[in-house]
Amino acid sequence: MSAFADALADAGGAAAPPSRAGQLRTLLDRELARGAAELAKPRSGYGDPIAVVVAAVPGAGLLAAAPVPAALRADPEVVDERGWLLTAGLAGALVTAGGHPLLAGALGGFLVVSTPGDDLDLALLAFEDNVSRVDRLRSAALAVPAALLAPVRSGLREPIGARHPLRIAEWLADLGANPADPTAADDQEEALAALLGAGEPAVRPHDDPDPTRRVARRILQRMAGMGKWGGYHTEFSHLARGFAGNDRALAEEVGERLLDAGILLEKPSVGQRHVFLNPRRAADIYALVDHGTVPSELRL
Numbered sequence: 001m002s003a004f005a006d007a008l009a010d011a012g013g014a015a016a017p018p019s020r021a022g023q024l025r026t027l028l029d030r031e032l033a034r035g036a037a038e039l040a041k042p043r044s045g046y047g048d049p050i051a052v053v054v055a056a057v058p059g060a061g062l063l064a065a066a067p068v069p070a071a072l073r074a075d076p077e078v079v080d081e082r083g084w085l086l087t088a089g090l091a092g093a094l095v096t097a098g099g100h101p102l103l104a105g106a107l108g109g110f111l112v113v114s115t116p117g118d119d120l121d122l123a124l125l126a127f128e129d130n131v132s133r134v135d136r137l138r139s140a141a142l143a144v145p146a147a148l149l150a151p152v153r154s155g156l157r158e159p160i161g162a163r164h165p166l167r168i169a170e171w172l173a174d175l176g177a178n179p180a181d182p183t184a185a186d187d188q189e190e191a192l193a194a195l196l197g198a199g200e201p202a203v204r205p206h207d208d209p210d211p212t213r214r215v216a217r218r219i220l221q222r223m224a225g226m227g228k229w230g231g232y233h234t235e236f237s238h239l240a241r242g243f244a245g246n247d248r249a250l251a252e253e254v255g256e257r258l259l260d261a262g263i264l265l266e267k268p269s270v271g272q273r274h275v276f277l278n279p280r281r282a283a284d285i286y287a288l289v290d291h292g293t294v295p296s297e298l299r300l
Contacts, residue, residue, distance in 0.1 A: 035067025070106030076230030089180030
């Protein structure tokens with residue numbers, strides 16, 4: 001057990017008296033910093049599990065803090081894969097227990113997420129179930145007094161960007177999927193496409209007369225429909241799925257060009273080549289998918 005977990009248990013857990021709040025907040029800051037350092041290791045939480053903390057705050061719902069940067073609310077690229085999966089599992093747990101909307105804020109530089117509702121026990125159980133199969137990660141959710149997280153409630157805002165991975169995690173949890181499973185979006189392709197507003201483009205990718213551009217547009221359209229932004233990725237070899245004959249080899253070549261142009265980004269840490277849509281290039285991606293407008297740096 002960590003020093004924070006020991007002190008929290010000694011103080012009475014979520015029922016700890018206000019007189020212990022100062023001590024617990026100091027130890028919580030240290031615990032979140034320890035968790036952030038653990039997430040940078042090849043195996044995280046194998047001494048003391050990485051702690052996330054959850055509180056039911058009157059007037060604000062369920063709030064939870066994780067040892068990842070608060071900047072994640074705006075920039076999905078501030079966390080690596082394992083940090084993202086822990087965060088996705090926590091966001092999904094709060095949605096399971098508290099519903100919508102999912103909001104985000106900051107506690108001493110670390111991310112806080114929140115939802116309505118007050119079922120603290122369900123949030124704790126849902127988190128542990130979500131992250132139980134994340135590779136090389138051991139984590140535990142701890143119930144804490146509302147006073148530790150209550151100051152954050154005035155700074156809670158929606159994640160920035162309609163296709164932010166936190167929003168996709170929220171929707172996956174609402175669909176009954178596990179947001180901490182990197183492949184969860186694959187099984188929810190049609191539902192996510194509807195939630196993401198993926199309507200029919202003005203000029204259908206399938207009708208594009210240029211074969212290379214047609215393949216690029218189809219790859220990006222399918223990935224966007226599956227919510228493959230930021231923390232949700234797919235194997236590079238899957239880019240050729242749905243193509244036949246010579247188009248399969250062309251799809252792999254186009255995938256490399258999309259990576260070179262920064263339209264796709266790569267997750268090298270998972271042992272295989274996994275790729276995802278660059279959230280910072282969303283405007284370029286949809287201009288290409290919907291209208292066939294090729295960014296200047298993309299060589300097709």
